[in-house]
Amino acid sequence: MTSAAGGIQGSTGRHVSEMLLARGVRVRAFVRQIDQRSDRLKSLGAEFFVGDFLDARSVEQAAKDVSSIYFAYPVQDGLADAAAGMAFAARRHGVSRLVNLVMYRSSIDAPTPRMRQNYLAEQVFEWAGVGPLHLRAAVFYETVARLIGASLPVRGAIRLPLGNESTILPMISAEDVARIAVGLLTGPERAAGTAYPVLGSVNSVADIVGAFARVFNRDIHYEEVTDEEWRSEVLARGWNSHAVEHLSSLWKALRAAALSRGTTRFAVTEAIEEIGGAKPKTFEQFVRERQSELAVTALGANAKG
Template sequence: MARPVLVTSAAGGRQGKTGRHLSEMLLARKIPVRAFVHRIDDRSERLRALGAEIVEGDFLDIRSVQRAVQGTSAIYFAYPVQDGLLDATTAMALAAREAGITRLVNLVMLQSSPDAPTPRMRQNYLSEQVFEWANLGAVHIRATVFYENLASLVRQSLPAQGAVRLPWGSQSTVLPLVAGEDVARVAAGLMTAPSLIAGTTYPLIGTTISLKEIIATFARVLGRSVTYEDISDEEWKRQALARGFNQHAVEHLSSLWRAIRGAAIDPSDPHYAVADAIEAIGGAPPKTFESFVRESQGEWLAKSA
């Protein structure tokens, strides 16, 4: 029997649920999956029903990481936006090196460098370096803001108030976005490719879209008036913490919003071009933002009622 692929964050969480999408995609291709989950629940049981091997563990517990990695053929590493990334990276790199892993797909953020604008992005850069030093054949997916993240933020006010309340400046602000599903399709393509060039990075942008276009898309799909209310960073931080966001995520996102406001992104800038890799490696054109909103409009309308 073929050795399974280890997929971390496989149950799906607050971000783009790439681990869950990837698990389902690999299983559909008859590729065995070992799903690394934080706890056994309905989400992990649904994966088990699809044929995944479920392993409960903790990124920060080296013994559970070693047990999860042993006997696998490749690793998808996607650590949630919370404290502990570098500890988790080190544990995974050690376990993978011990197990002889030669293919690891590492999910990080679009800008990953020592001078990136958020603390999480700077940690992502260090995480990349650890995997490189471990000589695991690592490649790095650098994904921009997920549609799913934007939707999670907007759902806090749009259904009940008909307004998007975020600290994004004017409606001319442009955001680079991507569907979590598209990121997972690229990861699946990399996992199943005949060979990879270690150290390669894959910047993934599915669309660059203005806040004005985002508002218009919600209004068009939902068939209701939608407005935008610009709020301060401090107000957004208070609301996010009250809704259960962890401090690490709040600091990352607050820094990201400031960076996006100040960047004055030009959609024609090649740095923000739609990634060819989404179709070339993932096998389909990137999902549009409108398609994403339409797919979930039943949930939006139910909450708006």
Template sequence: MTSLFLITGATGKTGAGAATTLLEHGHRVRTLVHRTDERSDRLAVAGAEIVVGDMLDLDAVVQVTTGVDGVYFAYPIRPGLMEASAIMLQAAEENRVGALVNMSQISARRDAVSNSARQHWIAERMLDHFSGAVTHIRPTFFAEWLLTFWDPKSGELRLPFAKAHHAPIAGEDQGRVIAALLEDPQRHAGMTYPLYGPTELDHYQMAEIMTQALGRQITYVPIEIDEFRSQLERRGMGVHQIQHLTNVAVDYRNGIFAGTSDVVRTLTGRDPLTVAAFVERNKQYFDEPAN
């Protein structure tokens, strides 16, 4: 049966994958984007309805959720998550939306030092009051981090993760999971799913995989948190994002991001991408650091 789904953050890594998968499955997709660009243009060509709006604008969110069967709710790492969650909950209730899939994070917990991680935990508890089916997903670090933090000039990955490890998960795999949850919401109502890639690796191992795939030497250089903070400041990141990323770096060292599971295969019928497959698939994007 064809449904209408709203995808927020549709030009991002997970939202684009969810929208594309749902369109391929014959559903109607409405997207809420902050602005139009080449990414939203690609979704429009694929058949998505593009709506420009602000998730902190109650009237806009009520309007965009009208007639929608299910919503993927994803808010970026910036101030406003609590307000955006409350607005989405109110809009979904007013419009009797049937399902919400909420993007949280693996480090979300009551006692998190990261403001963003703690707010995600509180937002989960808020959205648990939704009268429809709500499902939370908690991914570990994305495979796309390798694009974001690789320096193409030096061939270095300078990150504060010591020898700790995680199983990177690609945005496209998460998009397929999100689509599966929206298509069968009652089966997953009340669930919280941690999302991982197939294999736990430390960044020395990831650098070696990148070396093989890209045909040039890639080196992981472990750094301290203060250097990482300075790196983020030079990139122009805001105070909220820097506070989050420096504190989850500590979480990472403490094993919070570690683990594996079969959730992706169970929900989608396909194994998640390995790091080698991700790098091979995205070779063209390693020419320049991601924005």
């Protein structure tokens, strides 16, 4: 289980680990270091292996005696090396199933560099013959909430380069992604190389603004900024350049697409309920569930709830 301790981009590895442990499935958690996040998984019964995604030797050792792998590489540099190292390790130890988390659109001509890299990683796992299943997730609610949190305390506005308020975002909860991953890891055998695009809800910018305004009973508005302004703001807050380039390209693609809510390509995915076992969360449900956390990180200590 890679990225098992969780991070800032969805923490699907942590969710998958906790769900598997709750089912009594043995989990080997591959983590960078032992800390408070990993201590929680240890208390739930996880076995730990401390290593580095980009150290093929430690990845190879971690894959020994496991039958299935969940591969979720963070949105940062190094995906090609990480995928190659994991493919080598999985093939060497006879892994028969590997669930590979990638972006919603994964192709050689996808609009962002990360999406194109994801597609090449898919090919590597398929060439390795390790039973890959590709879980193609839409934009995480968690990512959007983090972006909103970067601007609301100071500006009282959602500042993004998304054109007008009618721009559509395909989105999903990281927990819904994790449920599908658990279903793919523990369910019946499926055809290697199958891709599962997963989308939990379709939201306009106006929908996102409205959800925050209702949950926090606060006057919140959308403020369009240029790509350059947005990039400068998030880089100044410590976002890595790889993630910023991916998101900047994604915003441009969504603006240019001018998609409508009813676009077939953005239909809510039945696999969330069929494989994950639960209906997908709406964005407003997510905000309500995280209200206490977001009141501190996004809206400031004085936000009304």
